[in-house]
Amino acid sequence: MDAASGLVLVVEDERAIADLERLYLSRAGFGVEVVAGGDAAMAVIRARRPVAVVLDVGIPGVDGIELCRRLRAEDDWTPVIFVTARDDEIERLVALELGGDDYLTKPFSPRELVTRLKVVLRRAHGVPTRHEVRLGTLVLDQDTRMAALDGRELALTATEFDLLLHLIRSPGRVFTREQLLSSVWGHADYASGRTVDVHIAQLRSKLGPLSGIRTVRGVGYAIDPPSPQRSDAETRAGASR
Incomplete structure (x- = not known):
């Protein structure tokens, strides 16, 4: 379109x-x-x-x-x-x-x-890209603009989808609010920095406690890849129950 x-x-x-x-x-x-x-x-x-x-x-x-x-x-x-x-x-x-x-x-x-x-x-x-972007069990399909976590579809706005996509394309990298405004919203208006905060809060709410989105105080946000150590511990805990 x-x-x-x-x-x-x-x-x-x-x-x-x-x-x-x-x-x-x-x-x-x-x-x-x-x-x-x-x-x-x-x-x-x-x-x-x-x-x-x-x-x-x-x-x-x-x-x-x-x-x-x-x-x-x-x-x-x-x-x-x-x-x-x-x-x-x-x-x-x-x-x-x-x-x-x-x-x-x-x-x-x-x-x-x-x-x-x-x-x-x-x-x-979006523009068809013929591929998915994954981070752990989080999957973003750029063709259909669908997002899923652990196989559960997430109801994301267009802005939330692009913000999450931008973060997971560079796991671990810290982006300033100004960088996110410029890359996702298309304008770097410092006065709108709270706009980023609100959308991050919405993503955390929809993704749940293991969202991996990290706040770097005074700088911005990053999303971390799943921790193998954490996953192994969770597996052992599950096996012992």
């Missing part, structure tokens, strides 16, 4: 902003549908299956945060880019924790929105 194609749903109740987003997204080759409220947005998502949603947080009725929560609860991982008029770190972190893929604060450049959207879609759909 070409990144600049498919239907994008814009959920925005400010007409001037919605018109501007429609104009720039259309110029970039996307089909665009605009709705003003959360209930209408949910209906369009279910009926038309857009490739992505540009979602204002402060929409009437069901707000953007709740809309995203409902989508993820239904196991719908359509990429979501949040936009808001408030530069509120708590709100931004909550939005990302609920499965948002990116976040923009108004006023923003419509060109930046298009760029961010293309990056998110590249992450979501």
Whole structure:
């Protein structure tokens, strides 16, 4: 799939902003549908299956945060880019924790929105690579964008998948937050360093206690390969029970 194609749903109740987003997204080759409220947005998502949603947080009725929560609860991982008029770190972190893929604060450049959207879609759909990446019992299939741990499928957002993939391609290597922002998100905005922290926390939660993701204080994150010593000890313990 070409990144600049498919239907994008814009959920925005400010007409001037919605018109501007429609104009720039259309110029970039996307089909665009605009709705003003959360209930209408949910209906369009279910009926038309857009490739992505540009979602204002402060929409009437069901707000953007709740809309995203409902989508993820239904196991719908359509990429979501949040936009808001408030530069509120708590709100931004909550939005990302609920499965948002990116976040923009108004006023923003419509060109930046298009760029961010293309990056998110590249992450979501990927480029076929005909191989899997493995680290212990963790398997990431780059063709299908599926992840599994111990044979159990993991429900990852596009951003979580790419962040995990970036880490396991270089096991043991420590990446700074800025390096991860640049490589995974496509932009190295120091103010967004907490974005990395939130996604790391989400990965740890989904992978469980043996995730292998290590925090290097004052630097960043790494993922460690499984320890043979630990595995042998676990095997002996299991045999003695």
